[in-house]
Amino acid sequence: MRAITLLLGLLGIIISTSLSAKTINGVVTDESNLAIPGVSVIIKGTTNGTSTNIDGKYTIEVEKGDILIYSFVGMISQEIEITDQSVINVTMRAEHIGVDEVVVVGFSKKTKKSFSGSVAGIRIRGASSRKAKRHAMAFCEYDMDYNTEGYSTINENNYKNTVESPVSTFSIDVDAASYSNVRRFLTNGEKPPIDAIRIEEMINYFNYHYEQPKGEHPFAIHHEIAECPWNNDNLLLHIGLQGKKIEAENLPASNLVFLLDVSGSMNSQNKLPLLKKAFKLLINQLRPEDKVAIVVYAGSSGLVLPSTNGSEKEEILNALNKLSAGGSTAGAAGLKLAYKTARENFIDGGNNRIILATDGDFNVGISSNAEMERLIEKERNNGVFISVLGFGMGNYKDDKMEIIADKGNGNYSYIDNILEAKKVLVNEFGGTLHTIAKDVKIQIEFNPAIVEEYRLIGYENRMLNKEDFDDDKKDAGELGSGHNVTALYEIKLAKKKRKNQNLKYQDTKLNAKALSKDEIASVKFRYKNPKGRKSILITEEIPMNVSSEQTISENFQFSAAVAGFGLLLRKSKHKGNCNYKMLIDLAQNSKGKDEEGYRGEFIRLMKLAKHL
The missing domain is CATH 2.60.40.1230 (Gamma-adaptin ear (GAE) domain)
Incomplete structure (x- = not known):
């Protein structure tokens, strides 16, 4: 009798849960009715959620009484309680920031006794500074006293x-x-x-x-x-x-070497973790006739995955997932090992290419632009090209990244989020890899x-x-x-x-x-x-x-x-x-x-x- 009662109780819970569970669909737009991709849609009080796709659409499983939080940088967050809806379309409005709240000052040195905090180049003042500082911190995963980003000087063309x-x-x-x-x-x-x-x-x-x-x-x-x-x-x-x-199926076979920076400077959410997510998208595009090797560099360089057929996706993904950041940046050794690996697995008539992913902070080994140029030009003439994916902020070296891609007959892209990774490595797969x-x-x-x-x-x-x-x-x-x-x-x-x-x-x-x-x-x-x-x-x-x-x-x-x-x-x-x-x-x-x-x-x- 007790077993029957228990069974009926469990059945009641299952029925109650199934009746209260529902799927919500919707579209998130701005005030001009333009779709917003990448909006975070989270069930309040949990870590369960999703984000809008490139068309601003989302789908999420919820229960009656849940509260959905919609948030996006530069927009006012919204909370909506679930009642009987099955479709929730949301219009987000821009967050107007007063000049007394935020003053853009660049990356300034942080001092303990300063009245105003300094986060990612934003100095926050006034009554709303605490909220604004938390908002800025959410998008800044690094802790730098100074901005050491490097850019080549541009002298604008005249008439x-x-x-x-x-x-x-x-x-x-x-x-x-x-x-x-x-x-x-x-x-x-x-x-x-x-x-x-x-x-x-x-x-x-x-x-x-x-x-x-x-x-x-x-x-x-x-x-x-x-x-x-x-x-x-x-x-x-x-x-x-x-x-x-x-078309992708008609592209020649690719011999790819992923040259990945796992130095200490890559130890933040917008660097190595984002890098892993980005390369997973690329790995899913590989065909059986393609092959991939993974070379990493930090205090020293190493071959963590020998050249592997594109059909062995699980093996490639396992090697990628095991990577962690730490150490200095031995750029020279990494480049040389990547080129050696590419030459050893060279495909005649194929696409032989290194894909370098880094914040560009080469501080050990090859550090001068001239040395890098000579190495890359030599290998380019031997049929091995190099493309560059840039990650991170604060110590980002745009000038070096641009030189590497230009001299190596490759493309140069900056990956600031997973949607950009999808654009470069999925939507433009052929153009990114095949010249x-x-x-x-x-x-x-x-x-x-x-x-x-x-x-x-x-x-x-x-x-x-x-x-x-x-x-x-x-x-x-x-x-x-x-x-x-x-x-x-x-x-x-x-x-x-x-x-x-x-x-x-x-x-x-x-x-x-x-x-x-x-x-x-x-x-x-x-x-x-x-x-x-x-x-x-x-x-x-x-x-x-x-x-x-x-x-x-x-x-x-x-x-x-x-x-x-x-x-x-x-x-x-x-x-x-x-x-x-x-x-x-x-x-x-x-x-x-x-x-x-x-x-x-x-x-x-x-x-x-x-x-x-």
Whole structure:
């Protein structure tokens, strides 16, 4: 009898629990009805929860009476009690921070007797300082007295006179690290350092979905001219390259070496733990014909996983999960061992690549940029490329990361969260790992009869001399499967007939082609096949056709909005009439389908920057 009573009691509990348990679905948006990815949805008083996907959608199992907490950086948290709902859509509002509460001061030294605390460059004051400090601490996993982050100096491009300097030459750049790094600063309540803002990388973070190439070359060329949004007297020339997309199953086999920094500087949540999560995403993309080795370095370097077939995912994941941080940073030994491992497992006709993941803090071994360059260039010429994933903050060495990727024929990305890892290692898997064209150079000759002056926006550290264009020994950028590259020139039009140069030993005269004014410029491209040593030349004329306000493309408008944002962040002397309202309106009007939500996120970043 007692057993029957107990059984009935347990049955009652199970029935009661099943009746009270339910699934909640919903979408989280901002005040502009844009989806917010990465919103934390937690059951109050527990650690049970989920987060919104790239479309702002979430699903969570709850019970009646539970309270859901919705939180996201820069937004006001909300609490909603579960009653009879099955769908809960939430609109989050921006958290307006008064200037008396937060003053951005950079990374300042902490003192015990200071009235105001200093957390991640945010000095907190006033009645709400305790709450703001806790909020800032939640996003800062490191404890640094000083900011030792390193960035290469960027001297902004100025206007060039077309008669004196009609030719502009530069190397392409598909890196996008600057954008996600800028996002990290802004979401932490800081203005990014001027030299951290590389406008070309911000523009090239986004996919512009240009038409795929149809001819013999591995990329298609697109161009468009319209009025410059921040200067009505000028034109903006938009040039886009679209790399041929190769489906993952058709990519050549990959011989990958993960070179992972496990030194003491990686011992924080936004470094090694995030690194592990990111590489798990990549491991899940591997095919049986791919193979992976794992090399780590700290006080010394070691091979923790010999080259292993992509079908042995459990073995690869086990090796990754066992990693922990500690020791100094023996960068030299790690690089050398990674290259040795890659050479020993070299795949002819395959993708032989090292993927370096680090905060860039090489403080033992190879420390000078020149030494690293020589090592990486030598191995690049032997067919082993290197890509770089950056992690962390406070001691981040952006300058070294950029050099490694540029010299190693690889990509450079900054991983500030797991969604960025998904973008780089899942969504753009082929482009991140597989090169379809190397040493890609662009040279544009402007028509002096139409163009008085021109200015390339960004690409300051990618500029080449005129003679470098025809020099096949001169290294340049790489284009990956499906990647696109965009460049913008601001153009001042010639308002009166050109006069010849007043020079003693030479005269400059415009020929009939220039005076016809049919072409605003001529553009040349050089590239090599991934294994090639001799470049291939493509030439194309850009007609003087200016798009009207009605015919201007979404790609043109959105890339201009991103460029304008970069000009504002850099406090550029060339920003013209740029302001946040104009740029936000321009981006919202050209957001398009935005299937992955990246353009919507950019709009929210500009709104946040406006308040900062």
